[in-house]
Amino acid sequence: MALANQVVMQQIGREEKVPTSKLLVVQYAILAIFLLLAFGLWRLQVMRSEQYESLAEKNRIRTIPILAPRGKILDREGRIIVDNYPSFSALLLREQPHEVEPKISKIADGLNVSADEIRNLLRRYAGRPKYEPVVIKQDITPDELAFIEANKSEIPELETIMVHRRLYPKDGFAAHLIGYVGEVSEDDLNRPQFELYKQGDIVGKSGLEQQYNDLLIGKDGERRALVDSKGKEVGRLSKTPAEPGKQLKLTIDLDIQIAAEEALEGHNGAMIAMDPRNGDILALVSRPTFDPNHFAVRISRDEWNKLVTDPAKPLLNKAIQAQLAPGSVFKIIMSVAGWQEGIAQTLNVHCNGGATFYGRRFGCWVKGGHGAVDLTKAIYQSCDVFFYTLAERLGISRIAKYATALGLGQKTGVDLPQEASGIMPSEEWKIRNFKQKWFAGETISVGIGQGAVTTTPMQLMRAIAAISMDGQMVMPHVVNPTDMPKGYTGVSRPEVKNVAIDAGGWNVITDAMGRVLLPEGTAPSAHVPGVDIAGKTGSAQVVSLALRAKHEKNDDFAQNGWFVGFTPRRNPEIIVAVLFEGGEHGKLAARLATQVIKAYADKQRRIGVKTAGVTKDGKAIEVAGLWNQRDEHADKDATPDAIQGGRFKVALSAKRSTVKPPAILGTVVHPFPAGQD
């Protein structure tokens, strides 16, 4: 054995040694490898050191946003219309998808959603980075919150996050005015004005929420924290607090708004109340309405489709977006045009139920005729033949001149989005849009607010307001520019235009309007004792008379009722416009309007503010500081809690016909001194 070993070893030991050159080659190879590795280190640690340093910072520093609440929306007296409330959303972390899967049915049970819904959501987010959690339910109930807390150890993937949600008034109160918020859309994000926004931001989507989004939105703060690879916080760095959105004070008077909501409830249409002296919108209602609270959380597809396809168009703000024939309300504008042109003063016609112009017979709405008619009677009796004649005398150009001066066919510039402009036809308009000459016969229909002329309720109200103010035309607004926070330039100051209206004409026309609600007028049933209301009814056909005759029973083709009225007749403080879709006759619209006017008058009397007077020559006395006094008063006594955030104690019902004194101010109620006027 030992010998054998020796033989083997001698064999091994005898051979040639490995050449040194080959070992040298290995040494150089190793040197090359080490230089390569050193270069690798150099590349990372010297050449790209800064880049990796910032990546390392990003790794360990987590920025947690502190969401800023949106600004509250208040009425003119500081009462809260829109508030925020803290709400929790349930998040699902999905860094370990296979650990989540078996728990889905339990999660679904606890959160009252279907398991399939969660799976669909996870599938939809499959392409997104895994560390991004999925919101599986927004605005969870306390029970659901308790479920998440109780199962923390079992389902650690389930998390909650607190967000501020909009709390809107219930049942669609002032919904069109306020609008709603939603997640900023991908399309919006691509637009330059949204460059500062990021995905998931909540922005105003319609109404005031959209118009004053910049002001309401606030600025999210952030908290920077040190985290480890598991996301556990191990230290805190800096904190930038959130800047809450600015409060938005409206010119809306909740008391008037409530009256308007109640008046229009159960009908379709729109109603606006405005202070004609300064353009303050006091109330704005559109019907049917929708509940924006459903938009604050994600709206279901069914619910959305229902809103979009509803023929009554609940999402449309009819006060500024409905473009309809103004009907007889247009006769007031005709009257002004006729007076200024020196025709109406002396025009006397005999109405026998109709008249023939250019070979075609135009009927009056009173089949038996009005007999002898002058301007005053033509207004309170709304005689069509008088205005046919006046239209023929004036011609379309002169009608269009005055109507345009009074703002028809143009946007009013109200601070609400997507206002429609309506149409005021003229010869140029016809050629521009139809490449056709204007036919003289078309002027006759325009004379009674039919034919091609269409207006929005806002426009029509503004025109009548200007006439009520003897030609002083304001720009309507929901937010008074003086109530804007300092440095906010998002809104232009309301411009006041003056339309020349002869004082005599103004007297005659407004006096005639004052008789509309008297027994000889077209809407005596809307009369409010002790309140001097001047107004004009109107009804306008939606389709041609022939078509209407065919579908007499069909509500869709019922005429629209209009009323625009103001009070007091000589120094108007409030003007109300009503569009009553399918309301058949203006007097029905007038009754709705006077409910609101009465509520206004009641309020004035309750808080004991003197109404404005009139000078001997019929000029209005400027009543400065009227609202200001009341502002001070209200700020002290208003109890915002009582009406805060959609808990209006108003039962909106269709059957209500009388306006209860709003219980909101309700500390001192003065008895109504009847017949004082």
Place this chain on the structure above:
Amino acid sequence: MRKNLSFRDFDWVLLGFTMAIAALGVLQIYSASLNTKFADATTGTPVHIKQMYWLAAGILVMFAISRIDYHLLLENAHWAYVGSIVSLLAVAAIGIKILGAKRWIRVPGLGLFQPSEWVKLVLIIVLARYISSLNQKDVTWPDIFKAGLIAGIPFLLVVKQPDLGTSLTYLPPLVVGLFLGGIRFKQIAVILLAVAMVVPVAWKVALKPYQKDRLVNFTHPENDPKGSGYQIQQSLIAVGNGGLFGRGVAGGTQTQGMFLPVTHTDFIFAAFAEEHGFVGATAVLLLYFIVLMRLIQNAQTAPDRAGTMITMGVVAVLVFHILVNIGMVVGMMPVTGIPLPLMSYGGSSVMFTFLALGIVMNIHMRRFVN
């Protein structure tokens, strides 16, 4: 024949440099595991203490094995080889599966044992014996084939486990052995051509999806920052974050925040590079380079061809480990999960290194024999 060996002839320089690297390793294991369960004394011995136990055991083993004449190992290498194959087959038959890989067998009373580690050492000796026994200037095709077979059988058995990283460490002793044995350029060219043809097939047939991911992702880790590219990306950030002078001991945010994966084992060099910067990292590279050069010097002075072959086999394995591990850490190599010798925490890695060094010491001590 047998002459008394003196510890005066021991390679103290080599030992000094290896211990310097090992000491830096212990320091880094300590720093890297500071915030983890591995450093918690209440749940067991902290890993850096354990590593010191392993190092102490490794040194003892090294001294012990340096007393054994390496010719004795060479003579019995075939038995060891048979034992290796049997142990790998045993893994395939009765092995224990952890995290989807069957790499361990349970040894009653000792716990888990990973045969593929010691096979590495056996293979170095067997290949050294075979190639040195050829005793000719050039290797012939049958020689290449036989040497390939010797390495190939355990290679395939370990690939099957699957443990691609460890199986690849079987190839460097073969490559270096054949090179020193006298392979010719023509033969190299033919082998490279064959490999080029086999690799695409193997890619399709043999590799598991996660292995492919690892091999592909290392070039573009940012494509999948939370998936299989995560480790590479975090490693690059850690190394880059170190900058020129490093973040200081226990100051690396990637290391301390546990963004870096398996900090105290496979990615220990990333942790070291973060905390000690380019200066520290290249200093360690230099230490490794000195150790390797010293080993090659020992190979040169070895008393016989087999001694040279063994030492160069050890060099080949060590270089391969360093290249693949540090290459992975700096994003030049895919994630293979093989440790950095002398620095990474782990008993089997330490034991392999010191066993190999023990044999090399014996060769060194016998340099004046004959």
